[in-house]
Amino acid sequence: DTEVTQTPKHLVMGMTNKKSLKCEQHMGHRAMYWYKQKAKKPPELMFVYSYEKLSINESVPSRFSPECPNSSLLNLHLHALQPEDSALYLCASSQERVNWGSYEQYFGPGTRLTVT
């Protein structure tokens, strides 16, 4: 089962709202990722978790707060977002072993976020 699920599929939120994006995988992967993708652009890495610990933060503003409650779940908490944060947010997972950078990442369908 090479499936990563994300909820919700679509989200509209105001600049003062607090919301969360959820991601789940059951492939036994120990690395999980959040990406942001604007229209007509490649995905941009935001965060990487390895064994439930944050290993990479690509200088993402603090209004985005990731959380990895267990090896299967990844959340992205959103607060006080700006309209320019509107984008497709993609979650991915991969194996994590020696030379783990070499493993392919499996992506979820994404959450399309609109900030009004």
Add this chain to the structure above:
Amino acid sequence: AQKVTQAQTEISVVEKEDVTLDCVYETRDTTYYLFWYKQPPSGELVFLIRRNSFDEQNEISGRYSWNFQKSTSSFNFTITASQVVDSAVYFCALTHYNQGGKLIFGQGTELSVKP
């Protein structure tokens, strides 16, 4: 510097034509990994292939084939007898063994296959 260039922004073909998507990469490392992903309009990136820098064998999977040439730093992707379902954005990506899974993506090539 590490970089991936997909010079073709958009390609349009008619069904059953063959099409090649180009990918050129730059890296100083000797150990690296190359990937192709497909992103249909639904949004999900679908993994197609991984190739490591020590394996220059070409690969064929059904109508898909990949040509990896280290001498020209290229990893091109060919779709034979294209179909409408192949319409998508295709991304080439590069990573290194010690980068914690950080992918360097090209800008993507949008392929449109018309019936």
